[in-house]
Amino acid sequence: MIWLTIAAMALLVFASRYVFLEPKLPLRLTAQTQKLLSYSSPAVLTAIWAPIVFLPDGELMLSYKNPYLIAALFAILLAWRTKNVLLTAVLSMALFFIIS
Incomplete structure (x- = not known):
C-alpha cells in the first residue's frame, strides 16, 4: 500500500509539472494567473x-x-x-x- 501511495504521488507531481512545462501542449496561463502563482x-x-x-x-x-x-x-x-x-x-x- 505504501509503494502504491508513493507511485501515485510521484505520478501526480510529474503530471502537474509536465502540463505546465511541456511547450508543445496548448495550455497557457494568463499573466494574472502567473503573477498569482508567483x-x-x-x-x-x-x-x-x-x-x-x-x-x-x-x-x-x-x-x-x-x-x-x-x-x-x-x-x-x-x-x-x-x-x-x-x-x-x-x-x-x-x-x-x-x-x-
Whole structure:
C-alpha cells in the first residue's frame, strides 16, 4: 500500500509539472494567473518555517532562549548583507548547532 501511495504521488507531481512545462501542449496561463502563482512558493515556505521558528515546543516562544529564532534572525541578516545562499545556509546552521 505504501509503494502504491508513493507511485501515485510521484505520478501526480510529474503530471502537474509536465502540463505546465511541456511547450508543445496548448495550455497557457494568463499573466494574472502567473503573477498569482508567483506568491505560492513564499507562502508554502512560510507555512513550513514559521511554526518551527516561533512554536518550537508547541507554544509561542519569542525570547533570546529560542535557538530557532536566533538562527533565523541571523540567517535573515546574513542573506540580506551577503546575498549568498550557500554561505547563509552553512553559517546559520552552524550557529544553530552551536547555540542549541
